[in-house]
Amino acid sequence: MEIKLGLSLPRDKISIPLVRRICTQSLSALGVSQSCIDDVELALTEACANVLLHALADDDYEVSVGVDNQVAVIEVVDHGGGFNATEILDGEGIRAAAAALADGDGDGANPSPHPIGSAVGPIETLPEQGRGILLMRALMDSVRFDAVEGPHRGTRVHLEKLLTWNDRSPAVRLGSTHPERGPWSGGG
Template identity: 35%
Template sequence: MELGMALSIPLENASVSLTRNVLDVALKRCGVPRDARHDIGLALTEACANAVRHSDAERDYQVDAALHRDRCVVEVTDHGSGFAIEDFGEGAPPDAEGGRGLHLIHALTDRVEIRHHRGRGVTVHFEKVLDAALAG
């Protein structure tokens, strides 16, 4: 089964869990296994939290998701000035509450790409390869 969805989400902390739930329900209806949905949901949560936290724009952020035969593709785009990749993760102390989101996304998914839009935002693109059994 194939699926495509595009959401425009308010820059509010409460929107993060709502967005995760919407995508999870859609993926469940399409037969995506729970473990894969969990990984996608956690990666989405991290990407959305980054958009809410680091966007300095007052505009909504975008979530685009597509389910193809063998993979789920997600993009989260904010409209702020962006962030520096070196600001994340490597230097986070073990007891830090933040700074590991991009590392989690990399660990949970199969392909990650970060696109900077020259002062107009950042897109976090990630893909999760799904069980070949879904291809039928």
């Protein structure tokens, strides 16, 4: 079983709930576990929110969602002129975020016992820039940022998640989950 969805959306905040609903309902119909759907939904929300913050106001953006074998592959592409992923991912923002997570009380000695986003965790100590990237990386199995070259420069966010299934999943019942196959392999 293979599913591919492609959406072209206006850069408007109302598009994010629409994308989430289409993606989550598709995954739910396949019988993907709710915890897995929740992870994908939040990572997708972060990627789309970045489009609203950083892409050009006049441009649409594209979202593609594919499920093949046991992997969901999601891409969000905008035409905002792109960004320096190395600077964001390897720069001070991520280093500061990692330090804040490792030191819950700020004294430089004690690791935080609380995960990102917990009610008492250090989320307020994280720098604004890079939080969504950390979140996407925590929720997904693979996160990649690529520059889109050409006349409509931009950024492609590539997300992958190994799916877990409900016991009554149509995909499992139909024998459509093959652990030995990789995503988009076309084999059977």
